[in-house]
Amino acid sequence: MTAALDEAAPVGPALCAYIARSQTTAIPKSFLSLGRLHILDTLASIVACRDLAPARLARDFAIAQSGDAWQNAATILGTSATASLSDAAFASAMAAHGAEINDFIPSAFVQPGPAVVSVALALAEQRGLSGQAVLRAVITGYELAGRMPKALGIGNLRRAGIANHGIGPVFGAGAAAASILGLAEDRIPDALAYCVQQAGGSWQWLLDVEHVEKSFVFAGMGARAGLNAALMAEAGFTGVRDSLDHPEGWMRSAIFTGGDADRAGLIEGLGERTELIHTAYKRYPVGGPTQPAVKGLLDLLPDLDAKAVDGVRIEMPGRWQAFRDAAMPALNLRYLTAIMLIDRRLDFVSAQSLERMSGDAAVHALMAKVDVVHDPAQETPPGQPRTESARVIVRLKDGAIREVYVPHVTGFPSHPMDPGEVEAKALELMTPRLGAERAQAVVSAVADIETLPQAVVLAQLIAT
Template sequence: MLQCAAACSMLPVLGAKHAFAADASPSSSQDDTGITAQLARYIVAARDKPLPDAVLIECKNHILDTFGAMVSGSRMRPGMLATQYVRSLGGAPQASVVGADLRTSTVNAALANAMCAHSDETDDFEPVTKAHPGCSTVPAALALGEAQGVSGAAFVRAVALGYDAACRLLMALGPDLVRASHRSAEGTASTFGALGAAAALARLDERQTRYAISYAAQQVSGLWSWVKDRDHIEKAFDFAGMGARNGVMAATMVQSGMTGVDDVLDGTHNLFIALSSKPQPQAMIDQLGGRFFVTETAIKTYSVGYPIQSPLDALLTLRRQYRLTPDNVRTVVVKVPPDAIGIVGDSAMPDVNCQHMVALALVKGAVSFADSHDVALMRDPQIQAQLAKVSVVADPKLSDPAAPRGGIVEVTLTDGRTVSHYTRFPPGTKENPLSVAQVNEKARDLMEPVLGQQKTAQLIARINALEHVANVADLRPLFTA
């Protein structure tokens, strides 16, 4: 949790009164004290407030990390199909599709780029809510930012707002309560992440922002059935494309003059009571301006499902410490939180199959982006031989709210010894953060095969200094084909 004078100077505005004009819409409740009003007031105020230095650095890290996911994802099947789809729609040339020679409407660009961002498991992850805020928030901000020619500083602040809106919505609803109703917490959060960024960049006033929140709330959706998606295509839509599209659409519809309900988080039939059996609405606004969820969101070290991050770190730590090889390992027991089993326990996709990824790491001693997505390796005889040694089990003791994605690996050696390692916080979490140089290196690995060495280096440098970029549209030649 980060505090600073600049951030705290935003807080008094939350309690300020605001009088609507006399010609207020009939749908207006004219209540300035509710959650909807306070959130809208904060979005309007925060879009022009400098971020604390530490938050600025982390936000740029997450933007770069998401660019890496978008660029690499543009060459994966979900991203390619999304690009093909929006190309068929046409649309005014307002914003660019990453990795392509295509400009289309802001809504279409947000949809395609977001699906690119979650074409695999490269994008970031907030461990408490289990939201994936970057893959919807950054593409939404990029589409509107490019179309409206906003500054890099405004872009960064909008992204920070999006992370807050996405994660706070789940905090208010209760992530486990959302999932208990068969809904996708990730899909639920993604629309609000995009809305937070888009409303800021559209420069909606307070009343318009309240309307946009309502348009976004009407579109909040997502079922937990995504766990059955074997191709990661619908999942890319559920986690990212749907939310980015919804958020940009909500902001631009209101920007065009549409009005709406201004108390969707407070009044009768409000979003919280519709989606949660025990909502905590105050969580939507608690410590706004002092707590920034972009600093609490983890950047993945490995391009695999988040529940696999800790097991991989633990296995590779043991491999280095005890010089493990396929020849001296008898069995490997991987312990994960119970809720992780349904996500990474037995998947046809290599990057979300814990057993396969651990076997691969044992054989190769590392996990590259290419290897984590190589379906052919799931049939490799050497890896299959090691996979037979690996079991993945649920450990209720790992259901720790303070460390919700920890993992334990126990290895029994052929000489009878058993060694184990517990990774409570994998690299990339706020407790075990990656440096700017490490984030740069990850992004370079993801982007160079698509953009080439020179453009990748230039794009990384520009994003590292994003607050000094005069116009986000100037980045276009660096991320398009």
């Protein structure tokens, strides 16, 4: 097909058919395996982030709004508290992205797990649905979360100042909800119309300091909006049925026309290829693009003494300034380098600590010795899949140089974690709060999720 034909071809009918049949159609075993692993990774993130500010604020807000709800209630994941369906999904998603530890799709600039998994589990609990229904809904949600930003155009979204991170989860959560609710094919266009009307988000999240607005844009907003879109369609709300194809509809608006838009990619190979293979795991509790530099410094640490370090230079591709000057600790490479040199390791708590970043004199002294610069040679050629890399150069006071180049980090789509590594990460995150036996029970339950008659078991296992 030519580019002109691709641009003119409708995408809505095929997309609605895919979502409508997602609970019954055959799914490749490899997709099911990946779906289970990403559910586990998301649950582990919720457990680890339960007491961080985004989770606490969202939980308190949800309980204040509807904590006494007795009808249509669901568990706020990571706790035993309940709230109305929408408020519970919102709070659960905020917790899942309470820190930089959940999964992400680097090619789409979205983090699907928090919104998609939270919505699927909330609906499964409220409707008494099975683990198999959740798994299928999650796989469906990941498809939309990853495909929609790329269909609109990553560059188009950036030029318009619209955050992919807000767009993808709305459609991902909406598709997951429509799937698990079993919406009829002729009602799914209405759900998509209400996703359209709520899709948004600004790149100003980069200016956020406390990770609260970021958690809202990346997770809470999408969970609530996508869930409500599907529930409204179920309740009979009608909308523009061809909002993805009409010449004057949302997807054909000027900002999403031309540039790097890929409308055909929204439906290409649905059910045959999956966005799950493009979804990365964060091996370390820091932002995705900072992972290679963190790994490089950790590799060098055995031969380094912080007192002997004269300077550190980190060379990386992409938006290097954001990770040199980020106000958020887990995104600031100068801060992360300093605490790793001092602590000789990287732990989850310190990586998120605003207090330490703002008030630790020793950390500030070392941060002054760290620079982050752009390396054009590490940029991915146009048209090639996005990768992450870094070169870390440590200069010692005696003039010696320690240097390492990290072309990738395990967990990135080009070098994915294997199931054992994902389970090990989950146990590492969950064991401090749940204990070893219960953490292992979560891992086992997710591994056998298709056998769970009631998916609410997962919420109960991680409740504290």
